[in-house]
Amino acid sequence: MKASKIFLVAASMSMSAAAIAAGAHDGGHGAGSGEPGKASEASRTITVEMYDNYYDPEEISVKPGETVRFMVENKGKLVHEFNVGTPDMHEAHQEEMMMMVEHGVIQGGKLNHDMMNMDMGNGHSMKHDDPNSVLLEPGQSKEVVWKFSEKGNIEFACNVPGHYQAGMYGEVNFE
Template identity: 70%
Template sequence: MSAPRIVIATLAMSVATIAMGAGSHQGGHGHGVSGGKPGEASEATRTININMHDNYYEPESIDVKAGETVRLVVSNKGSLVHEFNIGTPDMHEARQAEMTMLVQHGVIQGGTLNRGMMEMGNGHSMKQDDPNSMLLEPGGSREVVWKFTGSGDIEFACNVPGHYQAGMYGDVNFN
C-alpha cells in the first residue's frame, strides 16, 4: 500500500533464507517440518485468495500438494490489524510472544499498524521481516508466492494476541 510497506516486503524477501532458517529451527524441532518457503513466481500453479476478517479467515483451510508453489493473495477485510503467517503450531506459539510485545509497545493498536515504531533506537528493531508472515492493516492486501515444501502440521494463523486462541487459524491440508 504505502512505500514503507513495499520496502519491508522487499526486505522480507531478501532476508528470506536467514529468517526461514531461524523459523524452522525455532518451530520445527528438527523434524524437518516448516511452513515452506518463498517460491518462484513462474512456478506458481494457481492463485488462492484468503480474506482476513475479525477474527477469522475465509476459507478456514486450503488444500495443496507437497512441493506445490501457489500465489497467495491475502486481504484484510476486517477492522483490526491481522497477520497471515504460515507455520507449525509451535512456530505460531513462539510468534505470539513477539506479537504481544508489539502490542505492548504500541506497534499494533486495534486497527492501526504503527510501522514507524518498529525502529526503537538502541539498535533494537521490531521490523516484521519474516517471509512467512505478513501484517496487514484493515483494507490492506498483499500477495506472496509460496512453495509448500513438505507435509506435516502446518497452519496459517494470525498471531495478534488473542486472535489465534479465538480461532483465527486455518489448516493447510496436503493431498
C-alpha cells in the same frame, strides 16, 4: 469494557516473562513449513480474506513441493496477520507479536510504522517482513508466495495477541 478487550487483556496477562524479554521481531518464522517461493513458479493463486477472528477460506489443500501465491486481504476492522507455519512456530511467534502490542506497534486497527523501525539492539527491529507472513491494517492487501515442503502439520494463523486463541487459524491439508 467490551468482551474482546477483556479477552485481549487476559491474553496479554497470560503471556510469559520471556515474551517481555524477547525484544526483536524478525528471523524466519516459517521453519518447518516450507520456503519462500517465486511468483513465476506458483501453480495457482488463492485469495484469502481476513475478517475479525476468521479467514475465508478456513482451510486450503496443497501438494508437497507446490508453490502457491496467496493474495491476502484484510476485510476486518483490526490489524491481522496471515502467517504460514507449524503450530509450535505460531506459539513462539505469538510472544513476539505481544511485544509489538506492548511497544505500541500494533494499535487495534492501525500500525505505528515508526515504531516498527525502532532499533531494538543487535540489529533487530520490530519490522514484520518474514517471507511467510504479512501483517495488514484494515483495507490493505499483500501477497505471500510460499513453497510448501513435505507433508507436515502446517496451518495459517493470525498471531496478533488473542486472535489465534479466538479461532483465527486455518488448516493446510496435503493432497
